Amino acid sequence: MSQHKASRFLGAGLTQVILAGYTILALFPIALIIINSFKSRGAIFDNPLALPTSETFSLIGFQKVLKESHFTLYFGNSLTVTITSLVLILLFGAMAAWALSEYKFKGSRILTLFFAFGIMVPIRLGTVSILKLMVSLSLVNTLTALILVYVAQGLPLAIMILSEFMQQIPKELKEAARCDGVGEFKIFFQVILPLIRPAVATVAVFTMVPIWNDLWFPLILAPGDSTQTVTLGVQQFIGQYVTNWNAVLASLTLAVLPVLVMYVFFSRQLIRGITAGAVK
Amino acid sequence: MSHVSLKNLTKSYDGKTNVLSGINLEINDGEFVVLVGPSGCGKSTLLRMVCGLEEITGGDLEIDHARVNDLPPALRGIAMVFQSYALYPHMSVYKNMAFGLKVAGKSKDEADTRIRNAAKILKIDHLLERLPRELSGGQRQRVAIGRAIVREPKLFLFDEPLSNLDAALRVQTRLEIAKLHRELAATIVYVTHDQVEAMTLGDKIVVMHDGLIQQAGSPLELYQQPANLFVATFIGSPKMNLLEGVVESAAADHLIVTLAGGQNVRADVEASTATVGDRVTVGVRSEHLWEDTNGSERFSGTVNLVEHLGESNFLYLTLSTGQDLTVRGHGDREVKIGDVINISAPSAAFHVFDRDGKAFKRLKPGNMVAAKRVS
Amino acid sequence: MKRKFPWHIVVFLAPAFLIYLVFSAWPLIDTLRLGFFTTNDNGSQTWAGLANYHSLLFDPLWSEGFWNAMKNNCKFFLVHMCIQNPLGLLLAALLSMRGVKFAKGYQTAIFLPTLLSVVIIGFIWQLILSPLWGVSEKLLGLVHLDSLFQPFLGQEETALYTLSAMSVWQFVGIPMMLIYAALIAIPDEIIEAAYVEGASAWRIFWTIRVPLILPTLGLTTILTFVGNFNAFDLIYSVKGALAGPNFSTDILGTYFYRAFFGYQSQIGSPTMGAAVATLMFLVILFGVGVYFYFIQRKLQRFSF
Numbered sequence: 001m002s003q004h005k006a007s008r009f010l011g012a013g014l015t016q017v018i019l020a021g022y023t024i025l026a027l028f029p030i031a032l033i034i035i036n037s038f039k040s041r042g043a044i045f046d047n048p049l050a051l052p053t054s055e056t057f058s059l060i061g062f063q064k065v066l067k068e069s070h071f072t073l074y075f076g077n078s079l080t081v082t083i084t085s086l087v088l089i090l091l092f093g094a095m096a097a098w099a100l101s102e103y104k105f106k107g108s109r110i111l112t113l114f115f116a117f118g119i120m121v122p123i124r125l126g127t128v129s130i131l132k133l134m135v136s137l138s139l140v141n142t143l144t145a146l147i148l149v150y151v152a153q154g155l156p157l158a159i160m161i162l163s164e165f166m167q168q169i170p171k172e173l174k175e176a177a178r179c180d181g182v183g184e185f186k187i188f189f190q191v192i193l194p195l196i197r198p199a200v201a202t203v204a205v206f207t208m209v210p211i212w213n214d215l216w217f218p219l220i221l222a223p224g225d226s227t228q229t230v231t232l233g234v235q236q237f238i239g240q241y242v243t244n245w246n247a248v249l250a251s252l253t254l255a256v257l258p259v260l261v262m263y264v265f266f267s268r269q270l271i272r273g274i275t276a277g278a279v280k
Numbered sequence: 281m282s283h284v285s286l287k288n289l290t291k292s293y294d295g296k297t298n299v300l301s302g303i304n305l306e307i308n309d310g311e312f313v314v315l316v317g318p319s320g321c322g323k324s325t326l327l328r329m330v331c332g333l334e335e336i337t338g339g340d341l342e343i344d345h346a347r348v349n350d351l352p353p354a355l356r357g358i359a360m361v362f363q364s365y366a367l368y369p370h371m372s373v374y375k376n377m378a379f380g381l382k383v384a385g386k387s388k389d390e391a392d393t394r395i396r397n398a399a400k401i402l403k404i405d406h407l408l409e410r411l412p413r414e415l416s417g418g419q420r421q422r423v424a425i426g427r428a429i430v431r432e433p434k435l436f437l438f439d440e441p442l443s444n445l446d447a448a449l450r451v452q453t454r455l456e457i458a459k460l461h462r463e464l465a466a467t468i469v470y471v472t473h474d475q476v477e478a479m480t481l482g483d484k485i486v487v488m489h490d491g492l493i494q495q496a497g498s499p500l501e502l503y504q505q506p507a508n509l510f511v512a513t514f515i516g517s518p519k520m521n522l523l524e525g526v527v528e529s530a531a532a533d534h535l536i537v538t539l540a541g542g543q544n545v546r547a548d549v550e551a552s553t554a555t556v557g558d559r560v561t562v563g564v565r566s567e568h569l570w571e572d573t574n575g576s577e578r579f580s581g582t583v584n585l586v587e588h589l590g591e592s593n594f595l596y597l598t599l600s601t602g603q604d605l606t607v608r609g610h611g612d613r614e615v616k617i618g619d620v621i622n623i624s625a626p627s628a629a630f631h632v633f634d635r636d637g638k639a640f641k642r643l644k645p646g647n648m649v650a651a652k653r654v655s
Numbered sequence: 656m657k658r659k660f661p662w663h664i665v666v667f668l669a670p671a672f673l674i675y676l677v678f679s680a681w682p683l684i685d686t687l688r689l690g691f692f693t694t695n696d697n698g699s700q701t702w703a704g705l706a707n708y709h710s711l712l713f714d715p716l717w718s719e720g721f722w723n724a725m726k727n728n729c730k731f732f733l734v735h736m737c738i739q740n741p742l743g744l745l746l747a748a749l750l751s752m753r754g755v756k757f758a759k760g761y762q763t764a765i766f767l768p769t770l771l772s773v774v775i776i777g778f779i780w781q782l783i784l785s786p787l788w789g790v791s792e793k794l795l796g797l798v799h800l801d802s803l804f805q806p807f808l809g810q811e812e813t814a815l816y817t818l819s820a821m822s823v824w825q826f827v828g829i830p831m832m833l834i835y836a837a838l839i840a841i842p843d844e845i846i847e848a849a850y851v852e853g854a855s856a857w858r859i860f861w862t863i864r865v866p867l868i869l870p871t872l873g874l875t876t877i878l879t880f881v882g883n884f885n886a887f888d889l890i891y892s893v894k895g896a897l898a899g900p901n902f903s904t905d906i907l908g909t910y911f912y913r914a915f916f917g918y919q920s921q922i923g924s925p926t927m928g929a930a931v932a933t934l935m936f937l938v939i940l941f942g943v944g945v946y947f948y949f950i951q952r953k954l955q956r957f958s959f
Contacts, residue, residue: 016756019755019758022761023760023764026767029779032790033779033782048788092670095666095670100668118675122881123678123679124932129683129686132685133677213774230772234772234778252778252782259770260767271759275832333847360847362848367845368845369845379862383853
C-alpha cells in the first residue's frame with residue numbers, strides 16, 4: 001500500500017528527470033549561441049558558459065553582420081516568399097480540396113491520387129527540370145521562382161488536410177445554402193472558408209516552417225545577392241567569415257531570434273494544431 | 281459473502297471544496313444498489329472511488345470488513361463495466377475476456393473454462409473470435425459484462441452501462457442485467473442518471489445531489505416517502521406538483537395548510553413538530569389527482585395542454601389562483617384545451633415539506649388504492 | 656434536362672492543378688526522361704538509353720561514390736530509426752502520463768529545434784563541437800569525461816554518426832508529437848479498464864497502448880525514411896558539397912548536387928543529375944510502396 005505509493009512517487013521523479021534532462025539538452029545549444037553572441041571575442045573563448053557581464057558585453061558581432069551583409073534584405077525576402085506562398089497554398093489548396101471533396105465528377109479519384117502522390121515524393125527530385133524550366137521562363141534569381149516551387153510543394157498536403165476537414169462540415173449547411181439559391185462560389189467563400197479556419201492553422205504550420213528554413217531551392221534557383229533568403233544568407237555569410245566568431249554567433253542569433261519570438265507567442269496554438277492534425 | 285461499507289467518505293480535488301462529503305452506505309451481499317442523481321452530483325466519482333480509480337480523500341472504504349482505501353483496484357476483488365465498454369480494440373472478444381485473467385496469473389485452462397461459461401450465459405459464444413469493431417452496440421455491452429464476470433469479483437460496478445444504447449435495446453438490456461443479477465447472485469453497484477433504470481433495477485436506490493446522499497431506500501420507499509423536496513421531484517414522472525402554503529393547524533396525524541390562493545388542504549402526515557404560521561410546500565403526484573368532485577380536497581382549473589399517451593393523458597391545468605398543476609387522466613376521456621375541469625385527491629395523497637425542504641412523514645401512503653379512480 | 660457544364664469545378668481546381676502540374680509533377684516526369692539522355696560538350700542532349708544508370712551502378716568512376724552515398728544514407732536512416740523514433744516514443748509516453756508536472760513546457764521546448772533551419776542547427780553544433788572553442792571538452796570535463804573528447808566532425812569514423820545525432824537531436828520533436836497525439840487519443844476508459852484488471856503501467860504500455868498506436872509508428876517510420884533519403888541541407892552546410900572528410904558523410908542528396916553542378920575537376924551534368932534523382936525517386940518509391948502494400952494494410956486503424 002505505502003509501497004504502492006512510493007513506487008509511484010519514484011516513477012514520477014524519474015519521469016521528471018528524463019524530461020527535464022532532455023529539455024535542457026534541447027535548449028542548451030541554442031541558449032549557448034545566443035548568450036555568446038553578446039560577448040566580446042575574448043570572453044567567448046575564456047568562459048563560454050558564462051552570461052555576458054558589463055565587461056564582456058559586446059555587440060561587435062551584430063554590427064559586423066548588419067554592415068557586411070544585407071541581413072534586413074534577406075529577412076524581407078524570406079518574409080515575402082513565405083507569406084506569399086502560404087496565402088496561395090491556403091487559397092488554392094482550399095479551393096481544390098473543396099472541389100475534390102464536394103463534387104462528384106469523372107476523374108476526381110484519379111486527381112486526388114495525383115495530388116496525394118506529391119505528399120510522399122519530394123519535389124527536390126525534379127530540381128534538374130525545375131531549373132531548366134525557370135531558365136526558360138527567365139525566372140532564375142527571382143522570388144517568384146521560389147514562390148511557384150513552394151506553392152507546388154505545399155499544395156498536396158494542404159489539399160489532403162483541408163479536404164478531410166471539409167468532409168466533416170455538416171451536409172445540411174451546404175444544402176441549406178443551396179436551397180436559398182446561393183451560388184457555388186458564394187457558398188465556398190462565405191460559408192466554407194470561414195468554417196475551415198481551425199484546419200488552416202494546422203496547414204500553415206506544416207507548410208510555413210519548411211519554406212522558411214529551406215536551403216536547397218534558394219541555393220539553386222535564387223542565389224543572387226538581392227534574392228537570398230535568411231537561411232541561404234546566413235549560410236553564405238558564415239562560409240565567408242568562418243573565423244570571425246563574433247559575426248558567426250551574431251548571424252546565427254539573428255536567424256534564430258525571429259523564430260524564437262514567434263514560437264513564444266504562438267506555441268500553444270501551434271502545438272494544439274499539430275496534435276489535432278496528427279490524430280487524423 | 282461480500283459486504284461493502286462506505287464510512288464517511290469524502291472526496292476533494294483541491295483540499296478545500298468537497299465534491300463528495302460524508303458518504304455513508306452499507307451494501308449487503310447480493311444487493312443491487314443503484315446510485316442515481318443528476319449529472320455532476322458525484323455518483324460516478326463515488327463509484328470510481330469504490331473501484332480504486334479515484335483516491336479517497338477521507339473516510340474508510342471496507343470490503344468484507346477490511347479497509348481497502350489504499351489497495352489498487354485489482355486487489356479489491358471488484359470488476360467494472362464502463363460506460364463506453366472500454367473494450368480493447370485490437371483484441372478479439374476472447375482475448376478481451378482473457379486479458380485480466382492472464383494478468384492475474386490464471387492458468388490457460390481455467391481462463392478458457394471461465395470464458396466459455398461466461399460467453400454461454402451472455403449468449404456471445406459465437407462471437408469469441410471477432411474484434412470489438414465487428415460487434416453491435418448490444419454485443420459490445422455483453423462482452424464488457426463478460427469481461428467482468430470471468431474475474432468472479434466480489435462486487436460488480438456498472439457506470440451508466442446503458443447510456444450508449446438506443447431506447448429499445450436499453451429496455452431489453454435492462455431486463456437482462458436484472459436477470460443476470462439473480463442468476464449470479466452478484467453484489468452490484470450501478471450508476472445511472474435515469475430514474476426509470478434506477479427504479480426498475482435497484483433493490484436499494486441511493487439518490488445523490490450536490491455530493492451528498494439525499495436518501496437511500498427501496499424503490500417504493502423513495503416513491504412513497506421521499507425524504508425531501510429534491511427526492512420528491514427527482515423520482516416520478518411527470519414531476520410532483522408543488523404548491524406553496526402556510527400551516528393553518530398541525531396535529532400528530534394531520535396538517536392543514538392554507539395555499540397561496542386561500543384554499544385549505546388537509547394532509548395525512550405526522551406533523552407534531554410543525555408550528556402554525558410556518559411556510560411549507562405541499563406536494564401531490566399527478567397520478568393521485570383525479571378528475572372528480574368526490575375526493576376530500578378539490579381544485580378546479582383550465583386545461584392548457586393535453587398530452588395523449590394512449591392509456592392515459594397528462595392534463596396541464598392552471599388553477600383559478602394562478603398555480604399550475606399536472607394531472608394524469610384516463611386515456612379514453614376526451615379533453616379539449618380551454619375546458620374547465622374539477623379535480624380532487626384524498627388527504628392521504630399529499631406530501632408536505634417544511635421550510636428546509638424536509639418531508640413530514642406520510643401516515644397512510646398506501647391509502648390511495650382505496651380511493652381508486654372513479655372517472 | 657441537359658446539365659450545364661460544371662465550370663465552377665474547373666475554376667476551383669485550375670490554379671492548384673496547374674501550379675502543381677507545371678512545377679512539381681511535370682519536372683519530376685521530365686527528370687525521369689532526362690535520365691536517359693546524355694549531355695554533350697556543347698550542352699546539347701542526346702539519347703543514351705541506360706548508359707547513365709550503368710555508369711552510376713557499375714562504372715567505378717561514378718558507382719563508387721554512388722554506393723558510398725547509398726551506404727551512408729542507410730546508416731543515416733538506421734541511426735534515426737534506432738535512436739530518434741524510440742526516443743520520440745519514450746518522450747511521448749512520459750508526456751502523455753497523467754499528472755506529469757510541466758508536461759506542456761517540456762513538449763514546447765523539445766519541439767523548438769524542429770522549427771529552426773537545418774542550416775542553423777548544423778552551424779550551432781559545429782561551433783559547439785569545435786575543438787577550437789572547446790565548449791564540449793569543458794562540459795565533458797565537468798563529469799570527468801574530457802578524455803573522451805575528439806574532433807567528432809573531423810574524423811572519418813565519427814563524422815557521419817555525429818551528423819546523424821545532430822539530426823536526431825533536431826527532429827525528435829516530430830515523432831514525439833505524432834506519437835503523443837496518438838497516445839492521448841486512446842480513451843481513458845480503455846487504460847482504466849486494464850488498470851482495474853490489475854495490469855501494471857509497463858504492461859499496459861506494451862500490450863494496450865503500443866498496439867493501438869502501431870499505425871502512427873508506421874507513419875513515423877515512412878516519414879523518417881522519406882525525410883532521410885531526401886536530406887541535404889545539414890550535410891551541405893556543415894561539410895559542404897564534398898561531404899568530407901573523404902566523402903565519409905556523403906549521402907544521396909549531396910551526391911545528387913555534385914552530379915548536377917559538378918565539383919572540382921568534375922563537370923556537372925544535368926542528365927547525370929537527373930539519373931541520380933531518378934534512382935533516389937525509385938528508392939523512395941520502394942520505401943513508400945513497401946509501407947502501403949505490406950505495412951499499412953496490416954495495421955488497422957482503430958476507431959474508439
